[in-house]
Amino acid sequence: MTRNVPAWVRPLLVALTTVVTASCTGASKAPQTVLVAGATGQTGQQIVKHLKTAGYRVRALVRDADKAKEQLGPEVDYAVGDVKEAAAVSAAMAGVTAVISSIGARSRDGPDRPEVIDYQGVRNLVDAAKAARVRQFVLVSSRGVTQPDHPLNRMFGDVLIWKLRGEDYLRGSGLPYTVVRSSGLLNEPGGTGDLVFEQGDRRLTSVLSIPRDDVALVCVQALTYPEARFRTFEVHRTDGPPVTDWKAKFAGLKPDPKP
Numbered sequence: 568m569t570r571n572v573p574a575w576v577r578p579l580l581v582a583l584t585t586v587v588t589a590s591c592t593g594a595s596k597a598p599q600t601v602l603v604a605g606a607t608g609q610t611g612q613q614i615v616k617h618l619k620t621a622g623y624r625v626r627a628l629v630r631d632a633d634k635a636k637e638q639l640g641p642e643v644d645y646a647v648g649d650v651k652e653a654a655a656v657s658a659a660m661a662g663v664t665a666v667i668s669s670i671g672a673r674s675r676d677g678p679d680r681p682e683v684i685d686y687q688g689v690r691n692l693v694d695a696a697k698a699a700r701v702r703q704f705v706l707v708s709s710r711g712v713t714q715p716d717h718p719l720n721r722m723f724g725d726v727l728i729w730k731l732r733g734e735d736y737l738r739g740s741g742l743p744y745t746v747v748r749s750s751g752l753l754n755e756p757g758g759t760g761d762l763v764f765e766q767g768d769r770r771l772t773s774v775l776s777i778p779r780d781d782v783a784l785v786c787v788q789a790l791t792y793p794e795a796r797f798r799t800f801e802v803h804r805t806d807g808p809p810v811t812d813w814k815a816k817f818a819g820l821k822p823d824p825k826p
């Protein structure tokens with residue numbers, strides 16, 4: 568069919584066919600861009616590491632670009648902004664396929680208290696992700712969020728109560744999501760044990776723990792498997808071989824009831 572086409576047009580036709588085929592089949596090899604909110608945090612840095620290893624392009628939403636570049640290196644695309652500023656959060660979403668948020672309040676009172684970061688900050692991220700038609704939103708939350716009498720609420724500005732409000736906002740947004748409720752976080756290497764996924768938030772946070780590295784890997788794996796979508800679960804480490812079959816792990820979870 569291309570025999571009568573001038574030679575100089577043929578490469579253009581081949582390129583056009585490739586683009587059209589890729590966009591129709593979804594087979595484009597272009598890496599997806601994932602926005603990490605909280606990328607400079609202890610878990611956020613591990614999330615960036617696992618995303619890079621898995622071949623994603625990473626955009627980091629950070630408050631201090633110089634500090635972030637020292638921590639995360641040059642291969643990351645930096646969007647400077649505070650989760651309190653809706654306009655900055657919206658600007659950071661351009662071209663993003665998925666969001667992973669591991670933001671968390673670092674003070675119990677003041678302008679960056681849990682209500683403002685763990686609830687309103689998450690709201691800003693969810694609203695912007697929805698407007699940008701992001702395909703999935705993974706939120707790092709905490710075991711214990713459904714227990715209003717949990718001591719952490721008294722000690723740290725109702726942090727778990729505000730985290731649950733943030734989760735609820737995401738679940739009600741219509742965006743495909745995964746909520747990963749972490750147990751006590753450890754700065755230890757990941758992949759050193761089995762991971763237990765649970766639902767229902769029935770156990771106390773203090774006795775169960777997990778390396779930040781493992782939480783980060785769970786978040787990144789959740790981007791790959793549709794079985795992880797519309798799920799909320801708690802996770803902790805236990806003795807045993809590290810997870811290899813992530814699909815089966817996510818498939819063992821029940822979808823959340825519709826909000």
Ligand SMILES: NC(=O)c1ccc[n+]([C@@H]2O[C@H](COP(=O)([O-])OP(=O)(O)OC[C@H]3O[C@@H](n4cnc5c(N)ncnc54)[C@H](OP(=O)(O)O)[C@@H]3O)[C@@H](O)[C@H]2O)c1
Pocket residue numbers: 604605606607608609610611628629630631648649650651669670671672673679684688707708709710748749750751752753779
């Ligand atoms: N500690 C635990 O045992 C435990 C247990 C369960 C769940 N969690 C939750 O797990 C998540 C990760 O914990 P982590 O200890 O790894 O966190 P972290 O080291 O305290 O990091 C928090 C991140 O949130 C960012 N952040 C805070 N306020 C912000 C704002 N206004 N705008 C933009 N970014 C902001 C921080 O940025 P800067 O670097 O600019 O400050 C930092 O990157 C948190 O949600 C935490 O509450 C913790």
